[in-house]
Amino acid sequence: MKWWLTCIKNYVKFEGRARRKEYWMFVLFNAIFMLAAMLLDVLLFGASLTNPAKPRYLSSLYGLFVFLPAMSVMVRRLHDIGRNGWWVAGYYGLAIVCAVLMMMGGILALGGKSIGGVLTVVGVLAILVAAVWMLVWMCKDSQPGTNEYGPNPKEIAE
Numbered sequence: 001m002k003w004w005l006t007c008i009k010n011y012v013k014f015e016g017r018a019r020r021k022e023y024w025m026f027v028l029f030n031a032i033f034m035l036a037a038m039l040l041d042v043l044l045f046g047a048s049l050t051n052p053a054k055p056r057y058l059s060s061l062y063g064l065f066v067f068l069p070a071m072s073v074m075v076r077r078l079h080d081i082g083r084n085g086w087w088v089a090g091y092y093g094l095a096i097v098c099a100v101l102m103m104m105g106g107i108l109a110l111g112g113k114s115i116g117g118v119l120t121v122v123g124v125l126a127i128l129v130a131a132v133w134m135l136v137w138m139c140k141d142s143q144p145g146t147n148e149y150g151p152n153p154k155e156i157a158e
Contacts, residue, residue: 004029018076079149098123
């Protein structure tokens with residue numbers, strides 16, 4: 001919980017470094033809190049996976065609340081392994097392009113066009129490759145010593 005609060009407090013701190021523990025504890029508590037918000041949406045507002053018209057107030061508000069903290073800790077995590085934080089923008093940009101490809105592919109496939117299936121598969125594969133790539137980076141150990149983004153937080157803590 002301490003690490004989640006640290007990320008929330010540093011929600012617009014895009015400089016410096018974040019060690020693996022900070023990032024993954026934030027991800028863990030985010031998942032727990034999002035599941036709780038989704039459960040409350042079901043219990044209080046009747047939200048369901050089968051009916052997208054039902055409101056999902058709490059999970060939507062929580063998602064908005066943690067958007068910037070999640071981006072900033074991801075940028076700082078990339079800094080910790082010596083990568084530029086702009087990779088996050090590229091990752092989200094690719095996700096948007098892939099989502100558009102998949103939507104276009106779905107529409108074309110419904111219209112009987114074979115290219116629709118190809119576009120959908122290309123979009124899915126591209127985002128899967130990017131997600132695995134980002135996952136590998138998020139799991140990498142800290143760059144030892146001081147790098148261009150600051151001192152190693154793991155060495156400071158020890």
